[in-house]
Amino acid sequence: MAMSLGVLGPAGTHSEAAAAYLKRQTGEDYKLVLFADIFDCLQAVENGEVDSALVPVENSLEGAINITLDTLARSEGLTVWRELIWPVHNQLLARRRGEIKRIYSHAQPISQCRDFLLQHYPQAELIKVASTARAAEIVAEAPADSGSAAIATARAGELLGLVPIATEIQDSAANCTRFFQVGRQALSFLPKEKLLVICQIDGQKAGALFEVLKEFAQRGINMTRIESRPARTELGAYIFFFDLEYSDSPQLEEALSAVEKKSIWLRNLGTFPVLTVN
Amino acid sequence: MAMSLGVLGPAGTHSEAAAAYLKRQTGEDYKLVLFADIFDCLQAVENGEVDSALVPVENSLEGAINITLDTLARSEGLTVWRELIWPVHNQLLARRRGEIKRIYSHAQPISQCRDFLLQHYPQAELIKVASTARAAEIVAEAPADSGSAAIATARAGELLGLVPIATEIQDSAANCTRFFQVGRQALSFLPKEKLLVICQIDGQKAGALFEVLKEFAQRGINMTRIESRPARTELGAYIFFFDLEYSDSPQLEEALSAVEKKSIWLRNLGTFPVLTVN
Incomplete structure (x- = not known):
């Protein structure tokens, strides 16, 4: 099934x-x-x-x-x-070539194509909608001479019969x-390459984050990403997201339990492999 | 002048x-x-x-x-x-009391009032506009029976003659x-309480962020906030923002020059006082 x-x-x-x-x-x-x-x-x-x-x-x-x-x-x-x-490959899609008065997309691709838009369509109205696919739908439903275009995927253009006016319009090839x-439950048969740990640290203590990172660093555990988000309780209280490289060693378990002791709470969202697109 | x-x-x-x-x-x-x-x-x-x-x-x-x-x-x-x-104090504003079919605001207050909106107006259409003040203008310009409301400041309501339907609608008092x-140039006569330092660290090096935080921690310099944003060059390259407590000691200068040596670039945006609203 x-x-x-x-x-x-x-x-x-x-x-x-x-x-x-x-x-x-x-x-x-x-x-x-x-x-x-x-x-x-x-x-x-x-x-x-x-x-x-x-x-x-x-x-x-x-x-x-x-x-x-x-x-x-x-x-x-x-x-x-x-x-x-x-x-990410973005295209500018329309029902046909011609003057473009307004461009629909999700907020993220509008930001990602900022330089392209400023250079080629400085006068166009930019309208943010829920997704790139929704933007393409709006353009497909509008009259052919409405001057509407969408920033969306090639796939959306094909699904809806839109014309690619410009391709690879994102500001950076590194997009x-x-x-x-x-x-829900872990899939134990998959390769273990990274893990995601989320915890809340007491931000009132000076050097609290440093003390947490030390637990990883002194055990040779590489952190590939740190991100923080508000704990939503007060200004200055944060939740941290650590992406760590997995290693099959007692060091990793030791580090996690040491960090847990220094945290208000900690959750390990498990180990996982990384797929890249060829 | x-x-x-x-x-x-x-x-x-x-x-x-x-x-x-x-x-x-x-x-x-x-x-x-x-x-x-x-x-x-x-x-x-x-x-x-x-x-x-x-x-x-x-x-x-x-x-x-x-x-x-x-x-x-x-x-x-x-x-x-x-x-x-x-x-932040948010109000729900309308031309008059009655059924509310759509609610205009900036994306941030819509998120900040998520629980209130789910509880009281689960059916209302939520429309994101450029600012809370713009949301209030749209409501003020609509017919009185249009069913439109705005999440905005008390001040916007007063300026436009709108009625507060509900006050203090943000999810948390800690908003x-x-x-x-x-x-541009620094104002040297103001008290020095904090400073903002922005730098790009080579993310490919294991433990690079830890090494930077160590320069602050081992000199007793307290970091009140760390934030990161993409460097926009490749996935995994970040710019870090450090809010530090100011101290009138050679330690701070030493830490900054040590961090600068470990960074691709570093900029000190200066020292400043903190004002809180009574």
Whole structure:
């Protein structure tokens, strides 16, 4: 029986394109379930409505996806199965070539294409909508001479019969998005390359973060990413997200229990492999 | 002659209300200049169009204001004059009481009032606009029976003659926004309480961040905040923002020069006092 995989819809989003890739790459038979936002998508995993979800966690130009981090920090029993590094290719799509008066997209691609837009369409109105796929739908539904265009994926253009007016319009060739595939119980058969640890540190203590990082550093455990989000209790109280390189040594367990002792709370979201797109 | 102070407009935004407070509190005679976005506002300081600007840098519920951090990191010759901790009070405003079908606001207050909205207006359409003040304007311009409401400041409601349907609707009483007053050359006559240091660390080196924090920690310099943003060159390359407590000791200078040696680049945006609202 196919496992269900939640993803930010509608069809043609970067998330849906990444999910289609994951399916091909792993050979696992996923039935995609589309959600209107990332929060609903992760909640559906927690509630058991879907078996896992593929959600964006960070973009190389625009930074952390806050709703993903905040939901992971507050959820119970979620675990990271895989990380996927997805190269982002944006296109400017329209029903036909001609004057462009307004450009629809999600807030992130609008930021990611800032230089292109300033140079080529400084007069166009920029309209932020819920997803790139929704932007493409709006353009497909508008009259052909409406002067509307969308920044979206090639896949959305193909699904809706739109014309690519310009391709590779992102400001940097280094535009990648990291996704996490998130499930409930751990999949022990997958390779262990990284792990995600979330904890709240008492920010009132001077040097508290330093003391935590020391536990990793002095045991030779490499941290590939640190991110913080507000604890939402008071200004100056933070939750930290540590991406660590996995090592099959007692040092890692020692470090985690030492950090846990120095934290208000700590949760280990598990070990996982990293997939990159060839 | 009055100094000019740039701020995110229109009249009635949280930024404009905070600027009015700054003016009263410091007794300095500022002429407010309103800008459509934070990027333009900081650029105007850099270009000399305004003498300084008051911009939000962090909210206690929603986290960093990315555009402020990214613009500060990439600007030349900007310096922080003051930090202002501003308590955020949101109101739900309408032309009159009655059914509410859609609610306009900026993305941040919509997130900050998430629980209130889910509980009282689960069916209302939530529409994100450029600022809370713009949201209030839209409601003021709509017919009285349109079912439109705005999440905005009490000040915006008073300016536009709107009725407060509910007050203190933010999810947490701990809802504060930190602002920076940013100018060009340093104001040496102000008290020195904190400083802001921005640097890019070579993320490929294991333990690089730990080595940087060690320079502060072993000299007893307290870090009140760490934030990171993408360097925009590749996935995994970050710019770090360190808020440090100022101390009038050679230790601080030593730490900064040690950190500079370990960084790709480092900029010190200066020392400044912290104002809190009574």
